[in-house]
Amino acid sequence: xxxxxxxxxxxxxxxxxxxxxxxxxxxxxxxxxxxxxxxxxxxxxxxxxxxxxxxxxxxxxxxxxxxxxxxxxxxxxxxxxxxxxxxxxxxxxxxxxxxxxxxxxxxxxxxxxxxxxxxxxxxxxxxxxxxxxxxxxxxxxxxxxxxxxx
Amino acid sequence: xxxxxxxxxxxxxxxxxxxxxxxxxxxxxxxxxxxxxxxxxxxxxxxxxxxxxxxxxxxxxxxxxxxxxxxxxxxxxxxxxxxxxxxxxxxxxxxxxxxxxxxxxxxxxxxxxxxxxxxxxxxxxxxxxxxxxxxxxxxxxxxxxxxxxx
Numbered sequence: 188x189x190x191x192x193x194x195x196x197x198x199x200x201x202x203x204x205x206x207x208x209x210x211x212x213x214x215x216x217x218x219x220x221x222x223x224x225x226x227x228x229x230x231x232x233x234x235x236x237x238x239x240x241x242x243x244x245x246x247x248x249x250x251x252x253x254x255x256x257x258x259x260x261x262x263x264x265x266x267x268x269x270x271x272x273x274x275x276x277x278x279x280x281x282x283x284x285x286x287x288x289x290x291x292x293x294x295x296x297x298x299x300x301x302x303x304x305x306x307x308x309x310x311x312x313x314x315x316x317x318x319x320x321x322x323x324x325x326x327x328x329x330x331x332x333x334x335x336x337x
Numbered sequence: 338x339x340x341x342x343x344x345x346x347x348x349x350x351x352x353x354x355x356x357x358x359x360x361x362x363x364x365x366x367x368x369x370x371x372x373x374x375x376x377x378x379x380x381x382x383x384x385x386x387x388x389x390x391x392x393x394x395x396x397x398x399x400x401x402x403x404x405x406x407x408x409x410x411x412x413x414x415x416x417x418x419x420x421x422x423x424x425x426x427x428x429x430x431x432x433x434x435x436x437x438x439x440x441x442x443x444x445x446x447x448x449x450x451x452x453x454x455x456x457x458x459x460x461x462x463x464x465x466x467x468x469x470x471x472x473x474x475x476x477x478x479x480x481x482x483x484x485x486x487x
Contacts (some may be wrong), residue, residue, distance in 0.1 A: 192392045195382050211378060219376045226369045227407030228361060231414030232345050233421075242342045243421055244480070252424050253403065253410040257377030260403040264381030271383075271393055273431070274402050276473075280426040323426075330394070 197269020200305050200329040208296040209266035211258050215250050217287055223254050249284040255321050258293035259311045263325055267295055268307060271330045279311070279323030289315045295325065305329050347419020350455050350479040358446040359416035361408050364438055365400050373404050399434040405471050408443035409461045413475055417445055418457060422477045429461065429473030439465045445475065455479050 224230045229251060232239035240248040256279055263274050285291060292314050299308040307329050313321035374380045379401060382389035390398040406429055413424050435441060442464050449458040457479050463471035 192389055195386070195389050213378060215376070222372050222376055223407070226365070226372055226404070227411050228363060229407065229411040229414045231420050233414065236345070239342055239345050239420065244423060244478075251410055251414070252427075253407055254376070257373070257379065257403055260401055261377050261379040264379045264383065264401070270381050270389065273394060276428070276430040277402075278426070278428045281424050328394075 196271045196330075197265075198267065198272075198329065199332045200300070200302055200307070201332050203268065203297055203300055203307055203329065205297050205300060207267060208294060209262050210292060210294045211261050211266065212290055212292040213258060214288055214290040215254050215285075220250050220254065220287055223251055227251070227253070229253075245284045248287065250287055252281040252321070255281075255285050255291050255313050258291060258313060259295065259325065262293055262295045262311070263327060267297070267309070268327055268329045273328040275306070275326045275328055277311070277323060277325050279321055281321055283315075283318060283320040285315055285320050291315055291320065298324075305331055305334070346421045346480075347415075348417065348422075348479065349482045350450070350452055350457070351482050353418065353447055353450055353457055353479065355447050355450060357417060358444060359412050360442060360444045361411050361416065362440055362442040363408060364440040365404055365435075367437055369404065370400050370437055373401055377401070377403065379403075395434045398437065400437055402431040402471070405431075405435050405441050405463050408441060408463060409445065409475065412443055412445045412461070413459075413477060417447070417459070418477055418479045421480045425456070425476045425478055427461070427473060427475050429471055431471055433465075433468060433470040435465055435470050441465055441470065448474075455481055455484070
């Protein structure tokens, strides 16, 4: 451990309480969608080709579900619990389409803590203008002030 | 429906059978990780800062779990079932770290079909040199040749 490490570190298990929450919002741009398509190799025309997508069930282009879900990654990795934790699992349901430029708000709330196993469970929800577009839950392993990384 | 749409379209529910599978491999670069950090806003130092990550439980930098999982997005969206399907849900467990430059192989296999509800379930596994780094399952809604998108 050193000073820089501690400065960047997120919550320890002893500092977490049920009900704690975090929120991150972002409107994903055309550029974000193209970059994600390239890095993931997911060039599904539902996300890239308006002519194709108009005929599909979404009735037009939508951003990748995993682009919406990336804001959950951001909450877990930077806010709650934040750096130092390990993301053990994620369940998610993609319940409504999201268009390029719509502001996605991801919200996570701690619902269960298991101090002895150093595990925390959060509900994770993404909304667009108050409408749920993704829901699910995350399980994390969280470092301990006393036990450390053992 | 038109010709271009049909050309780009993936499988219809009538064409799927349990046991069908698809595989995509990619080695994620430094550039991929930086782009994902920017688009997701997930700038967790575990992925970006070797000095921080050396002190964390991973013992060094790892790529975002969601970058590994992006190959599942690619399989669902481009191979099996491919364009036209809707990804309803995904469960995933992140079971081992992945380093920049390691080749991730994502594999999905159809295990359950519900023709009347137009739903297909796949197991989804990502490995690095044969070792499982992510596992889980995906549920998709799949268009029908006869019912279409109703």
